[in-house]
Amino acid sequence: MSNILIERCFDTIALLATEAKSLRLEDIVERLDLPKSAVRRFLSVLCLIGWLEQDSQTGFYRLTLRLAVLGQRLLSATKTPDICQFVVDRLAQDSQELVRVAAVQEDGLAWIAYAQGAKAGLIYEPETTAEVPLQVTADGKAWLATLTTGAAVKAVLKNGFGHPDSHGPNAVRTIEAILGELEVTREQGWALAVEEAEPGVVSIAAAIRPNGGSPVGTVSVAGPSLRLGGERILEISRLISIAADDLAAFWPVRHSPYYLQFSQDDRLRQRAIPSLTRRFI
Numbered sequence: 001m002s003n004i005l006i007e008r009c010f011d012t013i014a015l016l017a018t019e020a021k022s023l024r025l026e027d028i029v030e031r032l033d034l035p036k037s038a039v040r041r042f043l044s045v046l047c048l049i050g051w052l053e054q055d056s057q058t059g060f061y062r063l064t065l066r067l068a069v070l071g072q073r074l075l076s077a078t079k080t081p082d083i084c085q086f087v088v089d090r091l092a093q094d095s096q097e098l099v100r101v102a103a104v105q106e107d108g109l110a111w112i113a114y115a116q117g118a119k120a121g122l123i124y125e126p127e128t129t130a131e132v133p134l135q136v137t138a139d140g141k142a143w144l145a146t147l148t149t150g151a152a153v154k155a156v157l158k159n160g161f162g163h164p165d166s167h168g169p170n171a172v173r174t175i176e177a178i179l180g181e182l183e184v185t186r187e188q189g190w191a192l193a194v195e196e197a198e199p200g201v202v203s204i205a206a207a208i209r210p211n212g213g214s215p216v217g218t219v220s221v222a223g224p225s226l227r228l229g230g231e232r233i234l235e236i237s238r239l240i241s242i243a244a245d246d247l248a249a250f251w252p253v254r255h256s257p258y259y260l261q262f263s264q265d266d267r268l269r270q271r272a273i274p275s276l277t278r279r280f281i
Contacts, residue, residue, distance in 0.1 A: 008034065009042050013051060017067060022060035084113045084247060088219070091243045092117030095236055097223035098124050101208075101247070102132050102139045104217055107158055109134070109143055112217070122224040124201060132218075133197060134159045135178045136171045138205035139218040141191035145182045146207050146215045152182060168195040190237045195225060202228035204236050206244040210251050217251075219243050 015031055016023060023031075029039045043061055046052040053064050084101050092099040092115035099117060102109040109132035116123065134140030135156050144152040156178055161171075170193075172178045185191040190206045197203065205220035221228075221236050228236065 005042055005045075008032070008038070009046055009051075012039075012042065012046065013063065013067065016052070016061065016063045022055065022058070022062040024060055028061065084250070085115070087243050087246050087250065088113050088115045091115070091219070091221065091239060094239050095221045095223075097221045097228070097236070098126075099243075100139070100220050100222070102143075102218045102220075104143065104215055107155055108132065109139055109218060118223065122226065124223045126198070126201075126222070131159075133162065133167070135161060136167045136193060136196040137220070138191040138193040138203040138222075139220045141178075141181055141185050141193065142205040142207045142218045142220070143215055144178070145185035145191065146209070149179065152179070167197055168199045168201065170195045172196065188237075190240060192233065192237075200225050202233070204228070204233060204240055206237075206240045208244050208247045208251065210248045217247070219247055 011032055012028060015028065025036070025040060025043065028043070029036050032039060043052060043054075047054055047061075050064060051066055052061050054061050088099050088101055094117075096117045096119070099115050100111055101113040103112045111132060116125070118124065132139050134144060144155060147155065153175055156175065161173055172181060181191075190204060193203045193205075195201060201222060202225045203220050203222035205218050207215040208217045208219060209215050219240060221240055
């Protein structure tokens with residue numbers, strides 16, 4: 001019974017983290033499809049230990065900052081954002097668009113670093129979310145394309161296709177369609193999403209695979225479709241492929257004894273590309 005309670009508590013935390021807003025008891029009951037009495041019980045437990053708080057006036061429940069703080073501690077401990085950021089900044093400068101890096105989680109992707117390269121005109125600034133929608137983003141496709149067909153289908157079904165109005169006009173809605181997209185991604189080595197996650201937005205991404213092995217994340221460029229089309233997509237895809245290779249080389253360095261010196265010396269990092277793997281790993 002205690003294991004079930006723990007699972008339900010984490011389900012609730014995940015629900016509120018995904019929504020990133022306050023929810024009524026009734027909403028949580030409906031989303032989790034559980035008895036109201038049971039939901040009220042573990043909501044009380046989560047409030048008691050500081051993971052949730054309840055608004056005294058509306059009765060709505062929301063996450064405290066405890067989850068965010070722990071997430072930042074984890075990222076800081078793994079050194080991943082530090083080791084990625086200068087490559088991300090360089091790609092943002094070269095592409096003049098939004099650049100993001102996502103890390104592989106157990107069954108999906110989560111954003112961990114970004115840089116905005118656009119300085120004027122239309123500037124794409126997406127809503128801040130942790131999880132990456134897999135089937136409608138270039139990042140999601142780039143990662144899914146590295147999996148077996150069975151694993152990719154399982155990940156998509158677990159993450160879901162979302163509400164029909166929650167994505168762009170070209171959003172993929174069927175397993176057959178996403179499998180076709182993944183085949184194209186494998187052939188060209190990078191993924192493309194045109195007005196799928198959001199109307200008027202194009203994104204291009206590639207998987208980050210240290211030593212050509214299992215992917216650890218993805219790197220992407222996203223911006224207005226008015227700027228990202230035709231030859232521009234091919235130009236960006238080349239820049240992303242270079243960035244993905246550099247990130248794949250740098251990724252293991254966060255566990256290297258050279259990390260402190262490496263993270264503080266811009267000249268050392270620049271000299272390390274593309275010979276980092278031979279020198280530090």
